[in-house]
Amino acid sequence: TQLLEQSPQFLSIQEGENLTVYCNSSSVFSSLQWYRQEPGEGPVLLVTVVTGGEVKKLKRLTFQFGDARKDSSLHITAAQPGDTGLYLCADLSTDSWGKLQFGAGTQVVVTP
C-alpha cells in the first residue's frame, strides 16, 4: 500500500514571505496532483505533474516533481492571505477509474 507523507503538517507565515511544502511517497507516483482546500469546501485542483523532473509554474506557485517520481514540492513566493488553506497532494491512478489517494495535507496560514 502506497504511503504519502506531507510536511510540515502546519505552517504559519507573514504576508510576503516564501514557503515550501513537501510530499513524499513510499512508491513511484502514477501521476501527482496538488490541491488546495479552503474550510468547508471541496478541494480545487492546482496542477497535475506526470514526468520526473517536471517543473510547473502557476503565477506565484512553483511545483517540482522529483526525478525518481517519488517526491514533490510546492513553493509559494511572496505569500498572500488568499493562499491560506490546506494543501493536499494526491496520487492519481492512470487506469480508467481515476482514483485519487491523498496525503494528510499541510495547513498553511498567511497572516497580513
Add this chain to the structure above:
Amino acid sequence: SQTIHQWPATLVQPVGSPLSLECTVEGTSNPNLYWYRQAAGRGLQLLFYSVGIGQISSEVPQNLSASRPQDRQFILSSKKLLLSDSGFYLCAWKPGLQTYEQYFGPGTRLTVT
C-alpha cells in the same frame, strides 16, 4: 456548464440511526463518481467509486454503502451510524476516461453524537 450538488450541507445524527447523503451532477452524462471522507484538518479517504449505473466499487470495508440509481445520482448510506462515521463527506465527479481532474462538491458535515 457542469455543477455538482450535495445535501444536506450539515447533519447531526445519533449513534445507531440511519444515514442517506445524496450527490447529483448536472450538465454531463456518464461521469465517474466518487465518495470521499475527510477527518478534521486531514486528507481525503476514498470510500466508493462508480463508473456507471449500478456499478459500485468499495475501497474501505465499513458500515457504509453506496448506490447509483441514476446516471448522475450517487447516494451514500448507512443502516446504523457509528461515532467514527463523523466527518466531512465529499462527492466528486470526473468527466471521462482521458481526463485528469476530479471536481468536488461542497460537502456534507456529519456529526454523530
